[in-house]
Amino acid sequence: MVVLALTIGVVWSMPDAEFKRRLLPVLQPVAVATGLEQDWRMYAPEPLGRLEFVEVRVIMANGVQRVWTPPRGDRVLGAFTWYHWQKLKENLVREPTIRVDMAHWVVRQVTELTERAARVQMVLRTELLPAPGTDGPRTVTEEILYDEILAGGQ
Template sequence: MKKYIAKVQKFLIVVFILVHGFIMVGASLPDQSVAMNRALGLLEPYQYFVGFHQGWSMFAPHPGGVNSYVDALVEYTDGSTGKWLYPRPSQMSAIDKSLAGEKYRKLSQEKLLPRQNIELWNDLSQYVIRELQVTSPGKKVASIQFYRHTNIVKPPQVLFVSHGQPAKTYATDGIFQYKLPVELSYDTQIHQ
């Protein structure tokens, strides 16, 4: 029986290594065949779950050219206001950044877009309300106005910026408003 268990363990380890090797090599290729796309499609839920999925938007020859982040102005029923900050990888600890930073970046830069994904904005609004109930107990939210701050990243030949130096200027757009009782509206007024 012990020999059988040892063989099964060895087999599972080999399968584990082969599958992960396939994911690393196959997903690293920018152009894939139909068969490769189907195989990776079957493994995609697992890739997302363990954090292996990596889009090509970060890499050359055309990395994302916009540096952006999201925050919100929260108005309470008593008339006071507060600010809610969406988690930014550049401001996370090394451990938090390695565990969740890329997921937060992808969500804010690829999904939390103006006039798109209303379901996501509703869910984010509910999340913010739950988070504020913990950090500011007893205060009731009247409305949340989300803002997107963007900075166009110029190519190094045009403007060289040293690594780690944050952008100094951002364009700010009001992009979604959540009011209680629930009234949803997109607001695209530009604020500086």
């Protein structure tokens, strides 16, 4: 029984392939009767097709560029704080109205009182992932979400 349950679990977790299609008719009656026919795609029906990263670039009056990225946190508490920054990143991509405030906040974070920021840019960097099971190259693109020349410094 244990071997049968493990076999069903493994077969149902496999990607669609000829081997799986041949075993399904044999295993399906037992799987349905025992509740082992879980379709794990319901938890991630469409795998991620791209990764998104937001960074804010602050160009100082002297030409030095500082780049701010959302914090990842440490190994212990990072998982708890990561979600906050992940949701902020998603909203920055979707909601143009919040970008100006975020850009100005970052300028304040990365400049000292004696420094002057001349420009701020918010950039969305996307990395297209190859289809599962392929080793194609990753395509990286950048899109400027917000760009402001700061008159008088921030």
